[in-house]
Amino acid sequence: MAEKDYSRKLVSMVEIQKSFGKVEVLKSVNFEVGHNEIVGLVGDNGAGKSTLIKILTGVHQPNGGEIYFKGEKITIHSVERSRELGIETVYQEQALSEQQTMWRNIFMGREITDKLGFLKIKQQRRETEKILREQMGFTSKAINTESIVKYLSGGEKQGIAIGRSLYFDADLIILDEPTMGLSLAETKKALDFIRNVKDIGKSAIFISHNIYYVYPVADRFVILDRGNVAGRFLKSKITQDELFEKMVHLAKTGKMR
């Protein structure tokens, strides 16, 4: 393969292959995310979306292919490594501690402490306040640094998880089905948080099997089907309905057109 300049993209996954035993889950997938771009990764259940993402976050190792991050070839051997690089995942289950306060949740696993390990609570509260008001745009007095996460709505919880990853300077945020199980109003809130990622200049991968949620916020769509990329579309080149038609057709026939 000819030398290609990978520095124009934030992430390039090149000819990624992955099998579990005899099952070939990914068959040479090329996938890219640009700077300040939101990519919608769509596809039916079992298409390989989450396997592809887990390779990017270091949960799985690919059997073949290369990964470039900010132009440099890398191997991602662990979740910690992907975090160091600036890749954060917001899981479906959000990884929150429901009975704890907002500030303990924002800093969980990455507490600000003194040398003896004692928490700098004032500082953590101040930073949390900043994240809430400035980064996430919470204005309601009812939500503050001492709020218990359990009592937030689903969309707000998603917001906390996204805000937390932004705070820790992620360049790429991976959102795994962030609207799953949310009501319509809550979905709208969660989508606003995702738009916010774009506004502050970061990139995101938005994984979903629901076109109607992905379409409004993504710049570009990549459709996975049975371990292959079945199509790539710029939002400017395709309407929501056309995209939907294609997905339905793909599901029925296994072909793009």
Added chain:
Amino acid sequence: MGKTFIARELRLEISILGVFIGIFLLFLIGSPRTFTRFDIYYSFMSTIPFSGIMALAITLVIISGEMDLSFPSIMGFSGWVFAKLSNVLIESGTNPNLTILITTLCCFATGIIAGALNGMLVVKIRIPSLVATIGTMFFWRGLVNVCGQGFGETLVPVKDTFLFKVFIGRLGEAIPAQALWFLVLTAAFWLILKRHKFGSHVLIVGDNVESARMMGIRVNRVKMTVFMQMGFCASLAGILASLEVTYLWPSLGEGYLLRTLAAVFVGGTSVFGGVGTMFGTFIGAIIIGSLEGGIVAIGLTGFWTQLIYGLIIVVSLSIYSYFRRRE
């Protein structure tokens, strides 16, 4: 909005304090002569700390989402190590001050190792802690029986040592040192739970293990540490309780299990993990520890104690549950 953490915790602690004050008012009304004099408080201060210290430690275990039923047996075995080793060293002509220092360290080590064993069974072999510690509960108690053959050990030879005074001496002839240790440890546990990274991790692990893992908290290490500090506190309680009577009974620790757990739950810590209060455990230990004496002082016979234990536990748990549901 009562949905902030501070509001919730304050309400819980006020209700615990309410139960506590209620009970002491009953004592005061029932037997003003006993409860207006210092003697009964002196006796409370000398006996409550043994289970109180273990109650603090088990609170941390319960918050982390685990359980430990073996601590009374660990208390017994490490206490036996302490007493037996003391006699062996004294007989071989070792200076008593040096003896008690060595045996204290050995006793702590025994407790910590026993706690680490519980931790390994839970973390590595993946036995649920409730079950694993039933096993170790029998094991350590059995070991005391096998090693001691049912005999106790005197602790008189280490009575005139410095550490003896540190552990259970009397401050100004009035305040038992173990009461001060209980106070100091309560403050330390409060600090660890509320103000230290480790406490934060314990809360998060007990709240949702999967979330903790995803956010990079070393869950296994947190659990190991939690079981080890339980072992340590059980061994400390073993030293205090046996030195207090300058004799090691081979049954040391028996009868502490349910009382200690009752103190934690009367104190308002949730059995489901993720939340808990050291202040509550402190008050809970005083409530549970003073009931027996109080009941007898009021003029009821000892037959009443269990019935009243039961009442207090059920009533206080109902109050907390009522508040939780209303949130």
